[in-house]
Amino acid sequence: MDVEALRTFVAVARNGQFQAAADELGISQQAVSKRIAALERHVEATLLVRAARGSRLSPDGQVLLPHAKKVLAAVEQAEQAVRPGSRPLRIDVLNRRISPAQAVYRFYRSHPEMNLDTVTLSKENAAQAAEAVLEGSVDASFRALPADRVPAGLSAERLLDSPMELLVGPGHPLADAPRVSPADLVGHRIWIPGIRPGTEWAEFYQEMSEVFGLSIDALGPHFGDEALMDALADSASLATLVGSGDRYLWPRNHDLRRIPLHDPTPVYPHALLFRSGDLHPVLTALRDHLRATGPRVPPDVWVPDWADR
Template sequence: MDIEALRTFVAVAGTGQFQAAADELGISQQAASKRIAALERHVGATLLVRTSRGSRLSVDGQIFLPHAKKVMATIEQAEHAVRPGHRPLRVDVLNRRISPAQAVYRFYRSHPETDLDAVTLGTRNAAQAAQAVLEGTVDATFRALPADQIPTGISAERLLDEPLELLVGPGHPLADMPRVSPADLHGHRIWIPGIRPGTEWAAFYRSLSEAFGLSIDALGPDFGDEALMDTLADSAELATLVGSGDRYLWPRTHDLRRIPLHDPTPVYPHVLLFRSGDRHPVLTALRDHLRASGPRTPPDVWTPAWSGR
């Protein structure tokens, strides 16, 4: 059924005049007549009867009108729901413990009137997440995606460079260091369970390992963050890498140590991907907030060559 024809029928029924309805809709009277004729052919009934004073509803038209109004009201509600600012902004934050989620949470705390949903797309890689943005599953996602892999229709803004830190237990040889360089990690096993081939974080850690000759692996099952914290606390050999803005909690008795990296400082380049031309006001506010409040990029920064800096 032609929605514009239905809209025209409701307008004519309301004004009682084809010309008045046409003026209201911004079309010609002839166009309005053609729409009504097409609608009547579609439903197989005469809906409007022309008179010397304009038009009136036929018996079938009187029965049809309430249903037509309901359809038009539903369409108006649907259109209103997806207009910028009339629904929550849906942001993929990868994992609720890591820096993008914490940044979005801080944004919400400073803008409590905003309407947004923080979601996670689970195991999807960067290309799949970008496709989800194009399809409208989410409005934006944080990914480390090379510029030459950004799909048409997607805009990208690198807004969250996250410095890495070493996380170790109290028995680790580097546990008492105030800070360490990547060179200091030679010979130490860095365990990051959950790295999956084909993901952007796999590409990042491969580049980091190759650049500094590090031993980074994902061997063994991933039983979650709590199990990783337990293992680090009991080990004098294992270490892992976390973002400086990532939020991990562990029992006080674990006595885990977060040690900044420097000389150079590896940073994970979180890029915000969103649909080109998206005018959602919360997206604009979030981008402004991240530009103003993101972590300060250290002077000795290192990122993979494919990250664009």
């Protein structure tokens, strides 16, 4: 059944005249007549009785009218549900402690009227996250993905470079340093539990360890961030790496130290993946916000070779 024919039928029933219905719908009276005739042929019944001063509903038209209104209301609801901005922007932030989640949270704090929903596809690698964006499971995802691996139909905008910091306990030899270079970390064990093979962050740390000669490992089970903080506080040799925008909390008596890296500064290159041509207004506002408020990155940046492709 033609939805526009139903819409025209309801307009004629409401106005009582073909010309008034045509004016309301912005079409010609001839188009109104053609739509009504097509609808009557489809239902095999006369719906409107023509008279000198207008039209009135036939008995069959009176039966059809409430159903036609329900159909049009359902169509309107369906259109509204997928209209840009009518539903929340669904965005994958990977992990709620790291800088993408914190950046989206700051965006929401400054734009509380924006309708968004954050998820964590933490078990998917970048290729799987990109597929989730393509198929519409999520609208966008923060990932470190080389340009030559971005699937057709997606756009990737590098919007959130996250400088790396060393995190150590008070007994570590580097605990009192105001800043350190990657060369200073040679010979120290850097423990990053939870690195999964095949993920983009595994590639990042692998290349970082090879370029700077570092000992970065994920040995042993990962009992959570709190357990990692406990281990750092109790160790005089253990260290880990975190992003400058990552949010970690620990008891005050742990006295952990976050130490910036420099000469060069390793940077984790978060890109925002989204469907090309996506007009969701919250996505546009978020991209504008990140461009304007992204973290200040020092000039001596190091990123993996694949991040520049």
